[in-house]
Amino acid sequence: MKPLFYAVVLCGALAASVQAASVQAAPAPDPALAPFAQFIDAMNAGKTAQAAATYAPSVTIIDEFGPHIWNSFAGWAGDLGTSFKTDGVTDFHIALSPVSFKNVDAKAGYGVAPATLTFKLKGKPTTEKGLFTFTTAKEANGWRVTGWAWSTL
Numbered sequence: 001m002k003p004l005f006y007a008v009v010l011c012g013a014l015a016a017s018v019q020a021a022s023v024q025a026a027p028a029p030d031p032a033l034a035p036f037a038q039f040i041d042a043m044n045a046g047k048t049a050q051a052a053a054t055y056a057p058s059v060t061i062i063d064e065f066g067p068h069i070w071n072s073f074a075g076w077a078g079d080l081g082t083s084f085k086t087d088g089v090t091d092f093h094i095a096l097s098p099v100s101f102k103n104v105d106a107k108a109g110y111g112v113a114p115a116t117l118t119f120k121l122k123g124k125p126t127t128e129k130g131l132f133t134f135t136t137a138k139e140a141n142g143w144r145v146t147g148w149a150w151s152t153l
Contacts, residue, residue: 030099030102030104031143032109032136032138033099033104033109033111033134033136035055035136035143035144036054036111036132036134036136036145036148037096038050038054039051039054039055039145040096040115043094044094048077051077052074052077054145055073055144055145055146056137056139056145056146058071058146059071059073059145059147060146060147061073061076061147061148061149062147062149062150063076063080063150065079065080065083066079066083087121088120088122088123089119089121090119090120091118091119091120092117092118092119093117093118094117095115096113096115096132097114097115098113099111099112100112100113100114106138107137107138108135108136108137109135109136109137109143110133110134110135111132111133111134111135112131112132112133112134113131113132114129114131115130115131116129117129117130129153130151130153131150131151131153132148132149133149133151134149135147135148
């Protein structure tokens with residue numbers, strides 16, 4: 001009887017430790033991909049300077065509003081503000097989902113992340129779903145965003 005009791009206790013302890021390990025096993029965010037999430041967080045908080053700090057000096061940005069391609073964060077951010085004013089966009093927020101695909105090495109990162117944009121268009125609540133495809137590079141001062149493209153689904 002005692003061996004069966006010990007076996008049951010041991011199985012229970014093992015099951016509890018496996019469950020605890022699985023709860024703690026969530027991977028830490030990949031440092032190579034973190035700058036893009038930091039950019040999104042800063043934009044959602046209205047901290048444009050903090051968002052700009054996540055970028056490399058040379059970038060490529062492709063987005064759905066004209067002129068559709070930029071080679072600097074500042075150029076994109078300026079045109080975004082103009083587009084929002086022209087179109088009556090307010091209360092803009094990006095909900096970034098976890099990266100669905102990544103390819104990272106010691107110097108470069110590539111990620112694809114689904115996202116949902118919510119905003120008001122001339123006062124009317126609006127939702128847009130899409131994908132961000134982005135790249136990063138490891139520079140002397142750490143990982144930086146080197147480009148991204150938004151694709152509406």
